[in-house]
Amino acid sequence: MIRVLVLVAVVVGLVLWLLKARRSQGGGNAARDGAARSGPPATMVACAHCGVHLPRPDAVQDAQGRSFCGEAHRLAGPR
Numbered sequence: 001m002i003r004v005l006v007l008v009a010v011v012v013g014l015v016l017w018l019l020k021a022r023r024s025q026g027g028g029n030a031a032r033d034g035a036a037r038s039g040p041p042a043t044m045v046a047c048a049h050c051g052v053h054l055p056r057p058d059a060v061q062d063a064q065g066r067s068f069c070g071e072a073h074r075l076a077g078p079r
């Protein structure tokens with residue numbers, strides 16, 4: 001009976017180890033692909049309302065050219 005339990009524990013451990021190894025391998029590829037895809041670093045701008053910094057392409061601009069972190073803060077206006 002003890003041998004069966006040891007065998008089950010070894011098999012479960014092996015399966016978990018293989019799943020972890022496969023997941024970390026996939027994550028590594030994704031990280032490498034992301035690094036290859038991203039070009040030069042984006043210019044950071046500060047939200048005129050709350051001051052949080054975000055990449056310029058993600059910012060929302062108002063008519064005066066001020067940057068905001070989102071539509072809600074653009075509507076709230078600069079502080």
Ligand SMILES: [Zn+2]
Nearest residue numbers: 047050069073
């Ligand atoms: Zn904001």
